Amino acid sequence: MKKFTTPFYILLVLILISCSDEEYTDITNNDDEQSSVTIDFQNLNLPSTNFNYANIDLPNFFLDNELRNEDNTPNNNAITDDGATLGRVLFYDTNLSANNTVSCASCHIQANGFSDPNQFSIGFDGELTDRNSMGLANARFYENGRFFWDERAETLEEQTLIPVQDLVEMGLTLSELETKLAQEDYYAALFTNAFGDENITSERVALAISQFIRSMVSYQSKFDEGLSQVNDIDDDFPNFTASENNGKDLFMSNRTRCFDCHATNVFVGDNARNNGLDATITDLGVGGITGNNNDLGEFKVPSLRNIALTAPYMHDGRFETLEEVIEHYNSGVQNNQNLDNRLTQGNNVRRLNLSNAEKQSLIDFLNTLTDEEFINDEKYANPFIE
Numbered sequence: 014m015k016k017f018t019t020p021f022y023i024l025l026v027l028i029l030i031s032c033s034d035e036e037y038t039d040i041t042n043n044d045d046e047q048s049s050v051t052i053d054f055q056n057l058n059l060p061s062t063n064f065n066y067a068n069i070d071l072p073n074f075f076l077d078n079e080l081r082n083e084d085n086t087p088n089n090n091a092i093t094d095d096g097a098t099l100g101r102v103l104f105y106d107t108n109l110s111a112n113n114t115v116s117c118a119s120c121h122i123q124a125n126g127f128s129d130p131n132q133f134s135i136g137f138d139g140e141l142t143d144r145n146s147m148g149l150a151n152a153r154f155y156e157n158g159r160f161f162w163d164e165r166a167e168t169l170e171e172q173t174l175i176p177v178q179d180l181v182e183m184g185l186t187l188s189e190l191e192t193k194l195a196q197e198d199y200y201a202a203l204f205t206n207a208f209g210d211e212n213i214t215s216e217r218v219a220l221a222i223s224q225f226i227r228s229m230v231s232y233q234s235k236f237d238e239g240l241s242q243v244n245d246i247d248d249d250f251p252n253f254t255a256s257e258n259n260g261k262d263l264f265m266s267n268r269t270r271c272f273d274c275h276a277t278n279v280f281v282g283d284n285a286r287n288n289g290l291d292a293t294i295t296d297l298g299v300g301g302i303t304g305n306n307n308d309l310g311e312f313k314v315p316s317l318r319n320i321a322l323t324a325p326y327m328h329d330g331r332f333e334t335l336e337e338v339i340e341h342y343n344s345g346v347q348n349n350q351n352l353d354n355r356l357t358q359g360n361n362v363r364r365l366n367l368s369n370a371e372k373q374s375l376i377d378f379l380n381t382l383t384d385e386e387f388i389n390d391e392k393y394a395n396p397f398i399e
């Protein structure tokens with residue numbers, strides 16, 4: 014020690030100050046957004062300052078009463094940037110499945126609007142799911158707050174732990190889940206930032222994944238651009254082609270009544286309904302959960318955001334293209350005891366008699382709901398370095 018001269022000490026102190034300066038500038042400038050514990054693990058690519066999940070700058074028409082009423086965020090689980098960051102890691106972590114082969118993202122793929130291009134998804138052990146995977150864009154805007162095609166989960170928080178324990182999908186018990194996560198060094202810091210201490214519980218897993226999913230708001234489609242340029246959704250959009258505007262009018266017309274079921278700016282339902290897929294009900298849908306005959310064959314009316322990316326369609330993925338979907342509503346609706354009265358005329362099925370140009374316009378309109386920013390946004394992408 015004696016050998017070190019005073020100038021050397023000064024130099025050392027200067028070096029230390031300059032290093033720490035560089036490392037911590039972000040923290041002092043962005044106190045709100047900065048996690049208290051730095052997340053720096055070799056297998057994870059997370060930004061030094063959190064992405065913004067909690068305060069996304071939504072267009073005005075996302076903040077009107079109609080959509081505020083749809084928002085199913087519960088009081089005890091508001092989105093925080095740290096919570097959603099943890100949720101993102103969990104969503105992409107194959108540790109959530111029994112043999113580390115499957116994550117939530119295996120069946121909810123960002124490029125496909127967080128659904129699965131396969132008719133049925135492949136679970137951890139190679140078995141197939143009973144139904145088609147669902148897109149997750151704008152899941153937050155669904156007032157009745159229930160999840161799955163048959164709405165068997167009462168809340169998103171309840172939903173998120175069901176695939177983990179599903180014997181086809183991920184195959185873990187909740188205590189196995191907690192034990193596995195505790196073995197990964199990155200979770201202590203992530204849970205501390207999100208919840209104040211490193212205690213890993215399945216309840217916290219559910220809260221964090223739900224925050225991440227509720228942060229997945231798609232609001233930058235061609236439709237959104239158009240809506241922001243007019244006063245009313247009924248007005249022609251200046252950025253739309255004639256066919257897209259015709260399709261929008263048709264979608265909202267009394268003739269098709271699409272907008273009566275796929276409502277609001279996120280084009281989602283209010284309750285599960287039967288849209289006449291089958292004359293004889295095979296998948297009991299909501300009726301299989303409630304045991305009520307009036308609910309047989311009823312399914313959630315999903316948001317149509319990014320619908321061009323989420324093929325195949327319907328709870329059983331029976332339609333490969335939007336053309337087939339439109340033809341179903343045009344000429345294929347089957348009468349059955351629970352067919353929704355928006356699709357009937359007297360005791361009969363209502364036929365739409367759309368021309369080919371009208372069918373194409375409906376499809377052109379549905380294509381305007383695709384949001385390239387959303388499906389390419391890094392904050393929703395896989396944080397694991399493979």
Ligand code: HEC
Pocket residue numbers: 104109115116117118119120121134135136137142143144145146147148149152159160161162163172173174176177181182183222226313315
């Ligand atoms: C093996 C494929 C698979 C995996 C893994 C999987 N899911 Fe799903 N997911 C599905 C299928 C299939 C459905 C529709 C099932 C049904 O309704 O019966 C679904 C439905 C959902 C829904 C309902 C959406 C809505 O609008 O009602 C949410 C939310 C969801 N999954 C989130 C998750 C999360 C979170 C994980 C990870 C913890 C996960 N999923 C893992 C296949 C999967």
Ligand code: HEC
Pocket residue numbers: 148264269270271272273274275285286287288290311312313314315317320323325326327328329338339342353354355356375
């Ligand atoms: C009576 C209410 C109702 C009406 C009217 C209606 N839909 Fe639907 N729609 C539903 C229901 C319910 C489902 C899900 C059915 C299922 O999977 O069993 C659905 C599913 C869809 C899907 C597939 C969604 C997915 O993620 O797989 C598309 C696309 C669609 N509808 C478009 C339209 C269009 C276009 C119109 C007008 C021509 C329309 N809908 C009219 C209730 C309705």
